[in-house]
Amino acid sequence: MIRFVTMEKAGLAVAAMSDKTDGNCGDANARESFLERLDIRPEQLVRLRQVHGVRVLDADDVEPNAATPPEADGIITTRRNIALGIGVADCAPVLLYHPAPPAVAVLHAGREGTRHNIAAAGVRALCTIPEVQPAGLLALVGPCAGACCYEVSADMAADWTAAGLPTTGRHLDISGAICAQLEYAGVIRHNIRVVPHCTVCGGGFYSYRADKTSDRNLVVVML
Numbered sequence: 001m002i003r004f005v006t007m008e009k010a011g012l013a014v015a016a017m018s019d020k021t022d023g024n025c026g027d028a029n030a031r032e033s034f035l036e037r038l039d040i041r042p043e044q045l046v047r048l049r050q051v052h053g054v055r056v057l058d059a060d061d062v063e064p065n066a067a068t069p070p071e072a073d074g075i076i077t078t079r080r081n082i083a084l085g086i087g088v089a090d091c092a093p094v095l096l097y098h099p100a101p102p103a104v105a106v107l108h109a110g111r112e113g114t115r116h117n118i119a120a121a122g123v124r125a126l127c128t129i130p131e132v133q134p135a136g137l138l139a140l141v142g143p144c145a146g147a148c149c150y151e152v153s154a155d156m157a158a159d160w161t162a163a164g165l166p167t168t169g170r171h172l173d174i175s176g177a178i179c180a181q182l183e184y185a186g187v188i189r190h191n192i193r194v195v196p197h198c199t200v201c202g203g204g205f206y207s208y209r210a211d212k213t214s215d216r217n218l219v220v221v222m223l
């Protein structure tokens with residue numbers, strides 16, 4: 001696993017992402033052993049059925065460790081004993097942390113979610129909490145498919161460019177797009193970090209593009 005040290009140093013109790021050495025965390029057994037290494041019980045974990053949309057839920061509205069979680073691609077909480085989890089394999093995990101008052105979000109941002117700006121939806125959802133403001137947020141875009149490897153059809157690239165999102169030829173720049181969206185949503189540039197690791201060519205993580213796998217890396221955050 002990797003720990004997002006800057007987020008943990010800023011005050012998050014847990015900001016971690018499983019890698020191949022932790023096994024496929026789409027599978028309950030691997031997921032539970034990964035959580036155990038983080039000192040989190042399975043019944044503390046709130047997960048979603050991710051559908052590449054922009055819906056963001058409050059963890060209070062999701063049953064922890066549910067067999068059939070609700071459809072959404074982002075979760076927020078102000079509770080300290082609740083862990084938020086999303087599965088990724090090339091899509092970007094986006095962490096948003098508001099130290100004071102404490103609140104946290106984790107988002108699943110792939111091509112579709114980014115195209116429809118789940119980053120801004122996450123910022124908006126957090127800002128429904130009293131005294132939470134975009135300027136107080138720390139953001140992190142985790143390992144995902146880099147522009148080096150995210151080649152799409154000419155039509156798809158054109159659609160992305162028309163939406164004002166960054167491309168290099170037919171290559172999409174997911175993390176670059178998310179950074180711009182976060183900044184536009186009011187997050188201060190200096191408070192946005194990008195982990196410069198491509199999950200397709202960089203190794204270490206399950207990659208849909210590299211391995212054609214349905215195996216998933218799990219990103220977990222907890223206040």
Ligand SMILES: [Zn+2]
Pocket residue numbers: 145146147148149198199200201202
């Ligand atoms: Zn790459």
